[in-house]
Amino acid sequence: MQQIKAIRRIGSVLGLILCAVVSFAQEKSEEIDVTINKDDSHIWYTSPWVWIVGSIVFILLLLAVLRGTEKRG
Template sequence: MKQSFNISVTFKKSLALVILLFSQSLIWAQDKTVDVNLNVNKGENDWYAQPWMLVLGGAVFIIIIVALLRGKK
């Protein structure tokens, strides 16, 4: 008596179906977007956004460069 179906082929097809369904569920799970609204603005500027801090930092940098270059003479 000949079998009407091959167990190996049936197993492969059912395994492929399970993998396909699992991957589709993962894709659907990632489809929804998350609504997150964060307000990190405290109403005050950061210290590095102040123009006088840039001038002060530049002056300190120039003083350090001059001190390093004069020390070699």
């Protein structure tokens, strides 16, 4: 039983060391190049009112389905 615990501990330590090595091995970039293409085209699903109306319709449909599944006694 103690051998299993020792093997698990050694495995955990080696796993943590491997994670540390991988995280330090990441390439560091000195330059950050960010390009944002902003055009005047309007996409319909980016408007907040579309999401509000869609949410209301979804809630109403959900309520209708749940209300219809009630058993009447």
